[in-house]
Amino acid sequence: MTTHSPSLQASPDQTAPSAPETLHVAVVGAGRVGTAVARSLLDAGYRVSLSASGDPALLALMAEIVTPGAEPKWTGDAVSDADLVILALPLHRLHTVDPALLHGRIVVDAMNYWPPVDGTIPAFAAETRGSSVVVQEMFPGAVVVKTFNHTGYHSLEPDRRPAGHPERLGLAVAGDNSEAVALVSAMVDRIGYDPVPVTSLAVTTFMQPGGPAFGSRLTAAQLEDLAGVPASAA
Incomplete structure (x- = not known):
C-alpha cells in the first residue's frame, strides 16, 4: 500500500505524503546516476522501481546484477503506484516522458544539462534561473524538487554517512513547495546526507x-553559504 495522494497538485499549499519510511520510489533512468540513486535507496530500506526506455524484461538481467532488489517496470507502471518519482535520464530524452504520467506527483530532478x-x-540553453525551472514548465502538473545532481554518481554511495558522523556531507534539496522539499529532505537524510x-x-x-557546488564534496554549512538564500540543514 502506498501513501500517494492522487489529488496532489503543484500549488503552494499542497500536502505531501508524511511517511518517508514507507515510500515506493520510481527511478526513471537506468544509467549510472539512476542506478547509484536506486542502490542508495534500496540500502536505506525503500521499495524501488526502475525503468528505462526499453522493455523491462531486458532491464531485469542488468538490474539483478547492478541494482538487486529494484523492480524493473515500464515507466508508466512504475510511476502509477509510486509515491515519489526520480528523473535520472539524459535531458535530451526527457521529452519522451508523458507529462500526464507525472501529473499530481512529487518529482525529483536529478538531471543536468550537458550540451556535449x-x-x-x-529552452535549457536560454534559462538563467536553473534547468529545473524548465523541467517544472515541461511537467506543470507535477511538483519538482531538485537534488542528487550536484554530487558525482561515483561519490553518492561511498560518501554516505550516518547522522552525526563528523564526515557527513550535505545535499541541497531545492523546490518551490515546502512540503515536497521536506519529504525529499527526509529521504536524503535517511540515505546518509x-x-x-x-x-x-x-x-x-x-x-x-x-x-x-557542482562536483564538490561539501558539508551542509558550506552548501548553505553557497545557496545565498534562506536555507538550513534538516
Whole structure:
C-alpha cells in the first residue's frame, strides 16, 4: 500500500505524503546516476522501481546484477503506484516522458544539462534561473524538487554517512513547495546526507555544472553559504 495522494497538485499549499519510511520510489533512468540513486535507496530500506526506455524484461538481467532488489517496470507502471518519482535520464530524452504520467506527483530532478551530450536544447540553453525551472514548465502538473545532481554518481554511495558522523556531507534539496522539499529532505537524510532545503528552483544555478557546488564534496554549512538564500540543514 502506498501513501500517494492522487489529488496532489503543484500549488503552494499542497500536502505531501508524511511517511518517508514507507515510500515506493520510481527511478526513471537506468544509467549510472539512476542506478547509484536506486542502490542508495534500496540500502536505506525503500521499495524501488526502475525503468528505462526499453522493455523491462531486458532491464531485469542488468538490474539483478547492478541494482538487486529494484523492480524493473515500464515507466508508466512504475510511476502509477509510486509515491515519489526520480528523473535520472539524459535531458535530451526527457521529452519522451508523458507529462500526464507525472501529473499530481512529487518529482525529483536529478538531471543536468550537458550540451556535449544533450546537444543544444534551446529552452535549457536560454534559462538563467536553473534547468529545473524548465523541467517544472515541461511537467506543470507535477511538483519538482531538485537534488542528487550536484554530487558525482561515483561519490553518492561511498560518501554516505550516518547522522552525526563528523564526515557527513550535505545535499541541497531545492523546490518551490515546502512540503515536497521536506519529504525529499527526509529521504536524503535517511540515505546518509544532511539535507539543505533551498526555497526556490529559480536559485539552483549554484548546484549545476559550472556552479560552485557542482562536483564538490561539501558539508551542509558550506552548501548553505553557497545557496545565498534562506536555507538550513534538516
